[in-house]
Amino acid sequence: MKNTYFTPGPAELYPTFYQHLQQAMDEQIGSISHRSKQFQNIYRFADEQLRTLLNIPDTHGIFFTGSASEVWERVLLNCVEYESFHLVNGSFSQKFYEYAGALHKHAHILEKPFGEGFDAADIEVPAYAELVCLTHNETSSGVQMRPTEMHKLKRKYPKKLFCVDIVSSAPYPDLDFSLIDSAFFSVQKAFGMPAGLGVWIANETCLVKAEHLQKNDSLSIGAHNTLPMLWKHYKTFETPATPNVLYIYLLGKIAEDFNRIGIDTIRKQTEEKARMLYKFLENSADYEPFVKQERYRSQTVIVAKTGLSDRIKSSDDAIAAAKKANMIIGSGYGKFKDSQLRIANFPAVSIEQVGALIEQLQK
Amino acid sequence: MKNTYFTPGPAELYPTFYQHLQQAMDEQIGSISHRSKQFQNIYRFADEQLRTLLNIPDTHGIFFTGSASEVWERVLLNCVEYESFHLVNGSFSQKFYEYAGALHKHAHILEKPFGEGFDAADIEVPAYAELVCLTHNETSSGVQMRPTEMHKLKRKYPKKLFCVDIVSSAPYPDLDFSLIDSAFFSVQKAFGMPAGLGVWIANETCLVKAEHLQKNDSLSIGAHNTLPMLWKHYKTFETPATPNVLYIYLLGKIAEDFNRIGIDTIRKQTEEKARMLYKFLENSADYEPFVKQERYRSQTVIVAKTGLSDRIKSSDDAIAAAKKANMIIGSGYGKFKDSQLRIANFPAVSIEQVGALIEQLQK
Numbered sequence: 001m002k003n004t005y006f007t008p009g010p011a012e013l014y015p016t017f018y019q020h021l022q023q024a025m026d027e028q029i030g031s032i033s034h035r036s037k038q039f040q041n042i043y044r045f046a047d048e049q050l051r052t053l054l055n056i057p058d059t060h061g062i063f064f065t066g067s068a069s070e071v072w073e074r075v076l077l078n079c080v081e082y083e084s085f086h087l088v089n090g091s092f093s094q095k096f097y098e099y100a101g102a103l104h105k106h107a108h109i110l111e112k113p114f115g116e117g118f119d120a121a122d123i124e125v126p127a128y129a130e131l132v133c134l135t136h137n138e139t140s141s142g143v144q145m146r147p148t149e150m151h152k153l154k155r156k157y158p159k160k161l162f163c164v165d166i167v168s169s170a171p172y173p174d175l176d177f178s179l180i181d182s183a184f185f186s187v188q189k190a191f192g193m194p195a196g197l198g199v200w201i202a203n204e205t206c207l208v209k210a211e212h213l214q215k216n217d218s219l220s221i222g223a224h225n226t227l228p229m230l231w232k233h234y235k236t237f238e239t240p241a242t243p244n245v246l247y248i249y250l251l252g253k254i255a256e257d258f259n260r261i262g263i264d265t266i267r268k269q270t271e272e273k274a275r276m277l278y279k280f281l282e283n284s285a286d287y288e289p290f291v292k293q294e295r296y297r298s299q300t301v302i303v304a305k306t307g308l309s310d311r312i313k314s315s316d317d318a319i320a321a322a323k324k325a326n327m328i329i330g331s332g333y334g335k336f337k338d339s340q341l342r343i344a345n346f347p348a349v350s351i352e353q354v355g356a357l358i359e360q361l362q363k
Numbered sequence: 364m365k366n367t368y369f370t371p372g373p374a375e376l377y378p379t380f381y382q383h384l385q386q387a388m389d390e391q392i393g394s395i396s397h398r399s400k401q402f403q404n405i406y407r408f409a410d411e412q413l414r415t416l417l418n419i420p421d422t423h424g425i426f427f428t429g430s431a432s433e434v435w436e437r438v439l440l441n442c443v444e445y446e447s448f449h450l451v452n453g454s455f456s457q458k459f460y461e462y463a464g465a466l467h468k469h470a471h472i473l474e475k476p477f478g479e480g481f482d483a484a485d486i487e488v489p490a491y492a493e494l495v496c497l498t499h500n501e502t503s504s505g506v507q508m509r510p511t512e513m514h515k516l517k518r519k520y521p522k523k524l525f526c527v528d529i530v531s532s533a534p535y536p537d538l539d540f541s542l543i544d545s546a547f548f549s550v551q552k553a554f555g556m557p558a559g560l561g562v563w564i565a566n567e568t569c570l571v572k573a574e575h576l577q578k579n580d581s582l583s584i585g586a587h588n589t590l591p592m593l594w595k596h597y598k599t600f601e602t603p604a605t606p607n608v609l610y611i612y613l614l615g616k617i618a619e620d621f622n623r624i625g626i627d628t629i630r631k632q633t634e635e636k637a638r639m640l641y642k643f644l645e646n647s648a649d650y651e652p653f654v655k656q657e658r659y660r661s662q663t664v665i666v667a668k669t670g671l672s673d674r675i676k677s678s679d680d681a682i683a684a685a686k687k688a689n690m691i692i693g694s695g696y697g698k699f700k701d702s703q704l705r706i707a708n709f710p711a712v713s714i715e716q717v718g719a720l721i722e723q724l725q726k
Contacts, residue, residue, distance in 0.1 A: 030557030066429015069604035194393030196607030241432035244559030
């Protein structure tokens with residue numbers, strides 16, 4: 001019997017994934033040239049579908065990398081001369097910050113404990129920070145930062161570049177790309193695909209900055225997947241090097257499926273399933289939501305505390321209980337591995353499947 | 364009717380690819396955690412199979428990146444403090460060289476015209492070059508550098524690090540990894556997979572160098588996929604970020620298939636098919652081999668000149684003739700697009716298929 005993956009990525013594949021994969025194999029997409037008209041059409045299609053889904057204006061390009069983690073590096077190399085600023089409240093926002101250090105940028109940090117979130121009012125952006133690095137959904141702790149707070153912050157600091165990690169939430173967050181300069185995600189989360197493709201959205205202001213930095217002899221914006229090189233090829237829907245053609249094809253198809261359902265419906269379904277999960281955790285004797293304040297609670301990665309009862313002493317007990325019914329849930333991240341659970345709430349799992357998981361955890 | 368792709372990558376998928384993909388879907392490999400025991404076993408298996416196939420000793424680790432082009436950047440960042448040295452005789456070795464410039468390394472170049480090759484006797488490695496960058500198979504021009512020449516050169520300069528681009532030839536070249544410090548390839552060429560995974564082989568000497576450079580405050584070895592970080596995770600068959608789990612699984616399976624056939628047989632079959640193609644080109648009134656000297660002729664990407672007869676005035680005529688029989692061959696690269704053909708000779712195409720292509724081109 002097949003498992004249902006409620007893990008926060010890699011995750012359950014989107015139900016239509018298999019038919020799109022079969023179609024791709026029938027069309028021999030794995031063999032076509034990335035310099036062919038056929039590939040340009042695949043890129044254009046994915047671009048159009050993502051643009052519609054995420055409401056991305058013409059000011060922004062959409063580029064492909066090997067992973068979202070690669071984009072941490074690319075955006076720092078291409079958009080920061082000296083200083084970046086990072087909101088850190090978990091392991092992934094921490095890694096984004098550490099990448100800046102590894103690239104010898106002067107990285108400012110505003111830190112909150114694991115499980116706590118940020119509002120615009122909390123934040124003072126350092127005067128010389130060029131790039132503000134935000135994480136919409138901290139996959140490690142299940143904390144979200146609301147887009148309205150991000151937009152408020154950008155309005156306060158309109159001259160700063162804003163980059164948002166939407167790795168484990170896109171297409172859920174309703175970002176206003178007239179304010180957000182760059183964002184990025186990977187396909188193995190809410191898009192329900194296998195891992196191996198990063199998507200980087202960046203606007204012309206980022207490009208201008210990268211072109212400016214490229215002229216500076218005392219620093220390098222890197223050699224591979226630089227923004228000027230990606231953008232140059234993007235104009236004809238090409239990529240500088242051979243990309244993951246098959247996954248770009250599949251991403252376009254799944255984004256099209258999402259558009260057929262409609263982004264509003266997908267967002268409402270996400271919120272409905274999140275409500276079911278949080279309600280269950282709040283009323284359970286075995287679990288409780290790790291994130292206390294409702295406005296910080298992630299809608300796509302729900303984190304639960306275990307160890308409240310003798311029945312469920314650790315995350316292992318809950319994982320084993322779910323596994324009996326072929327449901328795979330994630331452990332906590334890092335030092336919370338044994339004490340927390342992470343339950344992904346992506347479009348690939350239905351309201352019925354979430355209901356079945358809750359029932360199983362109640363047993 | 365399905366096409367047979369004789370293109371130099373993306374290329375024809377290896378015949379067993381489809382069954383491995385089906386198996387992977389049945390096992391839900393697209394959903395498993397990259398922090399699971401199951402993934403560690405997949406990485407270990409791919410590592411073992413590649414190690415056997417390419418005769419890689421324990422001194423070398425095997426790592427995964429988004430593409431082979433990414434490795435150009437990674438090896439330069441991690442193994443060069445000031446100076447690299449590049450043999451350039453086509454567009455891809457040129458790009459490797461240009462990456463060094465973009466990273467502000469002092470890049471030395473020894474250049475030969477498109478279509479010509481290198482022998483050890485031609486080459487004097489500059490005194491301060493730290494990394495010697497060789498290209499086994501120049502995909503753009505169909506020129507190979509024989510491994511024996513590479514080994515001879517390394518013996519002359521034993522203190523230099525040697526890195527070999529085997530992108531469009533692996534597993535064909537019989538590299539002696541007691542001499543070659545690093546090599547890399549991508550899976551969409553001779554391994555008959557879709558594009559989206561790079562493989563980087565590097566030894567402990569490269570690691571020591573990277574660790575040394577990492578301590579230097581005046582330069583950065585990058586933040587993503589650095590060699591020390593890749594190696595640290597490699598010890599437990601993990602990766603720093605979420606990798607392309609599915610493709611690593613498939614690569615292991617195809618490498619296993621190659622090992623069942625035996626690398627000697629694969630090399631002999633490659634040479635036999637190359638012989639057939641070159642013989643045809645030499646005896647044809649319509650074509651001739653672009654690479655004049657036999658020892659420089661690539662065994663995996665055969666480049667032909669067109670325009671010798673009224674029948675085949677340009678590469679387009681030949682491509683159209685082959686297309687009629689559902690055979691896809693590649694055009695020349697860059698400025699040779701219209702005047703040359705590139706015919707890939709990878710394990711995915713059989714002696715019979717190469718025979719059928721020759722017959723079709725003769726018609």
